[in-house]
Structures are given as C-alpha cells and as structure tokens.
Amino acid sequence: MRILVLGAGGTGGYFGGRLAQAGVDVTFLVRAPRAAQLARDGLRIRSALGDAQFPVAHVTADALPALAARDPFDLVLLSCKAYDLDSSIDAIAPAVGPSTAVLPILNGLPHYAALDARFGADAVLGGLCFISAMKGGDGEVVHLPSPPSITFGERDASRNGSARTRAIEAVCAGAPGFDAVRSDTFMQAAWNKFAFLAALAAATCLMRASIGRIVATDGGTAFLVSLHEECLAVARAEGQAIPAEAAAQARSLLTRAGSTVTASMLRDLESGQEVEAAQIVGDMRARGHAAGLALPHLDAAWVHLQAYRSRRDTPDTP
Numbered sequence: 001m002r003i004l005v006l007g008a009g010g011t012g013g014y015f016g017g018r019l020a021q022a023g024v025d026v027t028f029l030v031r032a033p034r035a036a037q038l039a040r041d042g043l044r045i046r047s048a049l050g051d052a053q054f055p056v057a058h059v060t061a062d063a064l065p066a067l068a069a070r071d072p073f074d075l076v077l078l079s080c081k082a083y084d085l086d087s088s089i090d091a092i093a094p095a096v097g098p099s100t101a102v103l104p105i106l107n108g109l110p111h112y113a114a115l116d117a118r119f120g121a122d123a124v125l126g127g128l129c130f131i132s133a134m135k136g137g138d139g140e141v142v143h144l145p146s147p148p149s150i151t152f153g154e155r156d157a158s159r160n161g162s163a164r165t166r167a168i169e170a171v172c173a174g175a176p177g178f179d180a181v182r183s184d185t186f187m188q189a190a191w192n193k194f195a196f197l198a199a200l201a202a203a204t205c206l207m208r209a210s211i212g213r214i215v216a217t218d219g220g221t222a223f224l225v226s227l228h229e230e231c232l233a234v235a236r237a238e239g240q241a242i243p244a245e246a247a248a249q250a251r252s253l254l255t256r257a258g259s260t261v262t263a264s265m266l267r268d269l270e271s272g273q274e275v276e277a278a279q280i281v282g283d284m285r286a287r288g289h290a291a292g293l294a295l296p297h298l299d300a301a302w303v304h305l306q307a308y309r310s311r312r313d314t315p316d317t318p
Contacts, residue, residue, distance in 0.1 A: 001171050004029055004073045004095045006088055008043060008058070010133035011105065012079035013141035015150060015178060017043045020056050022175040027057040027067070029091060035060050037139045046136070047143035049177040065094040072097045075168065078104040078115075079129075082279035085111050089118050096123065101164050103152055105129040108279035109194060112155070125165070126155040126186035128193050131178075132264070148178040153186030160184040191240035195231040196250040198284040201263035202301035203227055203254070205281075205308075208266070211259040224254050227297040234284055237291035269308055277305035 001024065005016030008028040020026040020043070030038065035058050042055045059067050073095045080088040085106070096102060096119050104111055105127045115124045128151050132144040152168060154160055165182050172180030183189050200211075203224055207214050214220040228251055235242050242250070253261065268275045282305070285298040310317075 001025065001074045001167055002071065003027070003075045003077060003171075004059075004068075004092065005077045006080060006092055008034055008038060008056075008141070009079075009135040010141060010143075011129065011131055012077065013043060013135065014045065014047075014131060014133045014143055014148065015079070015105070015129065016077060017045050017052070017056065017141060018175045018177045019171065021045075021052050021054060021177075022171075024171050024175065025057075027059055027073075029064060029095070030058050030060065032060055034058075034139070041139065044138075044140040045143065045177075046140050047177060048145060049143065049148075061091055064091075068095040068097065073100050075164075076100060076102045078102060078106065078127075080106065081274070082106050082108050082111060082276045083274050085114055089114065093118065101125055101168075103127040103168070105150060106279075107197060107276055108283055109190065110279050110283055121155070124155070125152055126183075126190060127152045128190055130193075143177075149181065150178065151181045151183050151186070151189050153183035153189070155186055157184070188240060188243075191235050191238070192242055192246045192250070194280075194284070195228075195235050195242050195247075196253070197263065198280050198298070199224070199228040199231045199250070199254055200261070201265045201276075202281045202284075202298055204262040204266045205269055205275075205277075206301040206304050208270070209262075211254060211256060211261045215255060215257050215259070221255050223297065225251070227301075228254055230288065230293070230295045230298050231284060233293055234288040234291070234295070237293060238287055269305075272312060274312075275305060275309065277302070277309060281305060 003026045005012045005028050008030050016026050038058045042053050045052045076092050076095055102119055102123055103125045131148040132146040134142050136142045154162055169182040232242055265275050281301050285295055285302050288295045
C-alpha cells in the first residue's frame with residue numbers, strides 16, 4: 001500500500017511516522033521549510049512508547065502532481081485541523097486518483113460533506129483517532145502521555161469488510177506505537193467520540209480548567225453531567241444514540257476527580273490559536289437546536305468560544 005500523509009506535525013507525523021518506521025511506503029506532503037527539515041534530520045519521534053529517528057519520503061505541493069501521476073497513491077491520510085479543511089482538500093487533490101481512498105482523522109463530523117462533494121462519497125472512508133501529540137520546537141514529533149489509536153471503516157455498512165479496509169488493517173498491524181481498529185459500525189464509533197469530545201471541549205474551554213479542577217468545584221460534577229446529557233440527547237435526536245457502555249465510560253472520564261485531562265481545543269485557546277469551535281461545539285449545538293432541544297450548557301460554551309474568536313480576530317475592539 002502506497003500512502004500519502006498530509007503534514008508531518010503531531011498527528012500525521014506520529015501515525016505516518018510509525019507506519020514508515022514499520023517499512024510501509026509512506027510519503028509526507030509538507031511545506032518547503034518542513035521538507036528541508038526532514039531532509040536534514042529525518043523524522044524524529046519522542047514517545048514513552050519508543051523514540052525513533054529515521055529518513056522519510058516527502059514531497060511539496062508543486063511536485064505532488066507529477067509524483068502521483070508517476071506512482072499513484074492507494075490511500076491519503078488526512079490529518080489537519082478542521083478549520084484548515086478547505087486548503088487541505090486542495091492540497092491533497094492531485095494525489096486522489098480513481099482508486100485512491102481518503103481516510104480523514106479529523107475531529108467532528110462536518111468534514112465528510114466537504115470531502116464527499118470534492119472526491120465522491122465512495123472514495124471517503126470513515127476515520128477517527130485518539131492521540132495527544134504536537135510538533136516540538138526543533139521539529140520533533142512529541143507524543144504526550146496517552147494511548148494512541150486509529151479507528152477506520154466504511155461509512156456505508158453494505159461495504160463492510162472491503163478489501164481496502166482490510167488492507168489498511170494489515171499495514172497498521174505491523175506498525176509500533178498505536179492501536180488500529182477496523183470497525184464495521186464506524187458511524188456509531190464516530191458519534192461515540194463526537195458526544196464525548198463535544199462535552200469535554202465545551203466544559204474545559206468554558207471553565208478554562210481541567211476536568212479535575214471542575215469536579216473539585218461546588219456544582220462542578222453536576223455541571224459536567226448535565227453538559228454530557230445534552231450531547232447524548234443530540235445523538236439520540238440524530239438517530240445515533242450512544243450505547244450505555246460507551247456513555248458510562250465517557251461519563252467516568254468526564255467526572256473523574258483529580259483528572260488533568262483537557263480538550264486540545266483549550267490548549268489552542270490558551271495559546272491564542274484558532275480553535276475548532278464551529279466543527280465540534282457549534283455543530284453539536286446546531287444539530288440539537290434543529291431537533292428542538294434546549295441546550296443551555298452548550299449554548300454558554302458556544303457563546304464563550306465565539307467571544308474568544310472575536311477577541312482574537314479583532315483584539316482592539318470592545
């Protein structure tokens with residue numbers, strides 16, 4: 001399998017790097033400065049699951065069309081922030097041929113409509129990941145303590161067990177440092193994560209605090225439970241009710257005393273960066289309101305995130 005990975009930062013660099021480490025044919029699509037860095041130092045991974053440094057294949061946007069025409073890609077792994085989706089679609093387009101599958105591992109759900117419109121629904125697999133990683137100051141991929149995993153599958157259940165998903169499963173099986181799960185119920189898995197992530201992001205961004213700090217406040221646990229219930233209600237309204245076991249597991253994580261867990265959105269917010277507010281909290285809220293649900297906790301978090309973005313974009317205005 002020949003794989004193109006968009007970017008060599010925290011997420012793409014880690015998963016693509018681990019595949020390359022296992023001998024999979026991986027090429028990273030990167031900007032010129034990152035290409036020079038990779039040419040000089042190779043890809044460096046720093047992780048409790050094993051450090052690594054090795055040369056990797058890479059290509060810049062101007063050279064991608066010729067490379068893809070000469071040697072087509074079987075799979076494009078799309079790992080970007082949701083707010084960079086449009087430019088990312090343009091970047092990978094030259095690599096998506098008639099037999100190429102696109103595997104997005106973005107947060108949220110709205111990206112599927114955009115990918116389907118550009119490449120056709122049959123080309124776009126379902127994908128999600130769990131990881132905490134970032135690109136360090138010297139270009140190294142830094143994996144923070146967390147169990148990395150990728151889940152993927154056909155979004156159309158009639159195609160379950162397809163040759164392409166089994167091929168992805170096979171190449172991932174030999175890669176170190178992460179778990180890979182081929183799912184025959186992918187959209188349910190996507191909603192399980194979406195409901196959890198929306199609650200986590202809304203809570204930790206609104207309160208500017210970790211789960212443990214929120215739990216330690218008077219009324220904090222009740223707030224977290226109510227917020228999670230709102231997300232579960234939206235999932236039910238969308239016909240994607242979260243199974244009891246998955247809901248209980250998420251609830252345990254969202255109310256765990258002493259937990260240092262925050263959403264990556266909070267880390268982005270606190271460093272003054274763009275945030276995936278519209279694609280996670282905003283989208284969850286919009287779906288719920290379309291179904292006629294009252295969502296006071298999601299409403300509050302959404303207003304907070306909009307105010308942050310307004311202040312970030314126009315800092316000199318009231």
